[in-house]
Amino acid sequence: MVIRKSNLNIINYFSEPCAKAQLKNNDFVFTEIIVKPTVTIDSEQKKKDILNLINDAGNKCMVSKSINCPVILKPAIKIVNKEDL
Numbered sequence: 001m002v003i004r005k006s007n008l009n010i011i012n013y014f015s016e017p018c019a020k021a022q023l024k025n026n027d028f029v030f031t032e033i034i035v036k037p038t039v040t041i042d043s044e045q046k047k048k049d050i051l052n053l054i055n056d057a058g059n060k061c062m063v064s065k066s067i068n069c070p071v072i073l074k075p076a077i078k079i080v081n082k083e084d085l
Contacts, residue, residue: 008041008046008049008050008053009041009042009043009046010039010040010041010050011040011041011042011080012038012039012040012078013037013038013039013040014037014038015035015036015037015038016035016036016037016038017033017034017035017036018033018034018035018036019032019033019034020032020033029068029069030067030068030069031069032069032070032072033067033069033070033071033072034071034072034074035058035071035072035073035074036073036074036075036076037054037073037075037076038075038076038077038078039054039075039076039077039078040077040078040079040080041077041078041079041080042079042080042081042082043079044079047077047079050075050077051075051077054073054075055073058071058073
């Protein structure tokens with residue numbers, strides 16, 4: 001939702017989640033969640049805006065705020081030329 005409101009031209013978005021779990025009191029619980037979003041855009045000038053939006057979205061995420069372990073964002077930005085689209 002945050003990125004949609006930004007009016008930035010997102011060409012592609014892919015997210016790869018990864019989590020670590022640990023056995024506590026005979027139950028497995030998450031101890032860390034890593035989210036690796038990859039965003040493809042058409043301009044190097046938009047890179048900083050996209051990274052700011054990813055962090056903003058992560059801070060506003062209801063799931064992240066509701067769980068009892070850290071959620072770490074490791075974003076990657078790909079730049080493609082408009083002519084290659």
